[in-house]
Amino acid sequence: MYLQNHKRQLIILMTLLFFLSQACTDIYVPGLPQMTLEFNTSLSTMSSTIGAYTYSQAFFFLFIGVLSDLFGRRKILLPGIAIQVLASILIALNHSINMFIILRIFQAIGSASIYIVLRLVIKDVMNRDEQVGATGVFVTALPLSLAIAPVAGAWIIKLLGWRYCFSIVGIIQGILLIWAFILIKESNHNTKSFRSNFNLKTYIESYYTILKTPLFYTLALIIGGVFASYYGFITISSYMYVNEYHVSSIIYSYVFIVIAAFYLLGNQIMLWLNRAHVPSWGLVKNGIIISSVGLCIIIFGIPFQSIGLITLILITCGVILLRMATAFINPPIQVAVTHKFGNNGAQAIGLISSLQYFAAGIGSFIVSILPWQPSTNLILSSLFFCMVSFIGYKLCPSNKMV
Secondary structure, eight states: OOHHHHHHHHHHHHHHHHHHHHHHHHEEEEEGHHHHHTOOOHHHHHHHHHHHHHHHHHHHHHHHHHHHHHHHHHHHHHHHHHHHHHHHHHHHOOOOOHHHHHHHHHHHHHHHHHHHHHHHHHHHOOOHHHHHHHHHTTTHHHHHHHHHHHHHHHHHHHHTOOOHHHHHHHHHHHHHHHHHHHOOOOOOOOHHHHHHOOOOHHHHHHHHHTTOOHHHHHOOOHHHHHHHHHHHHHHHHIIIIIISOOOOOHHHHHHHHHHHHHHHHHHHHHHHHHHHHOOHHHHHHHHHEEEEEHHHHTTTTTGGGSSHHHHHHHHHHHHHHHHHHEEEEEEEEHHHHHHHHHGGHHHHHHHHHHHHHHHHHHHHHHHHOOSSOOHHHHHHHHHHHHHHHHHHHHHEEEEEGG
């Protein structure tokens, strides 16, 4: 009974930590056009505050997992969260766009710790079926943040200003840090053995071995394309709704509630299919089908761009389905990667997460530098990155994922 209660608390805490980590971006998205004016900068420079966060996550993902193998889960996770708390508070006090970008890099240290180490804790303390279910719950933090953070951020920005978005996040993160300190016990009891057997050259070579494996790089293409599409929308959507189509930032933020609701629906269907013993590849296949339908709907918006409302509705409906599709794709791929590479599981999950968020940074960058209207930029970037996922799906040796 105690063990099950501890696991439930652990899942709740992990979900909240992941939620706040994601909210570090989602909460200030409605204020991007206003912040661009306040910092007297360009759309592409302002979007780099998102790109810096995702690229930094991608970089730290490569080391966080192995560091937790060497020194323990707690010794990496808790300091990482503390750094994120401090960075959030300092961003609220900052008046320089360059310092803003630097502090976002420090925020990413905590995010990488949460994203990677907590997944390894799940692996340490749960069996495989529990892991799929726990990961499915864990990643619901994404749609919860997507639903709650932009709406909360829009109202905070309207009533208090964008700086309070970060100070409030920092305070809540501090409270969760205390809970994590009390609840999370060290689950990696092989640190001494790992340190005695650790070899840097072998460690680097293991990344190369993982990366050249057809199963790995094709799964990386699938999940990378999905995330790049998502972050393209996150980056450009406020400019599209608020500046291009003159939707109020409050109304714009409510769009995320609908998007999140469909993600949660997809997640619940995925969990039900998992309990019905649908194989992991079957879950991914369903996600690819749904994303293909969403992409077609987005593309249908091109002929109607002279009629703004129709284009906006089609793009929104397409994005809803693209987000729903990720609920079928992310958990089974994450769990498969963790298990298929045995003792290199920590490196594998770190590497695929790194590539996933590096792709997200590319998605954010590309959509912000395209020279057309935000809606056109979003349509074209969605087309490109969905095709990347589809290519990965067609090339993937699905029999090796079972």
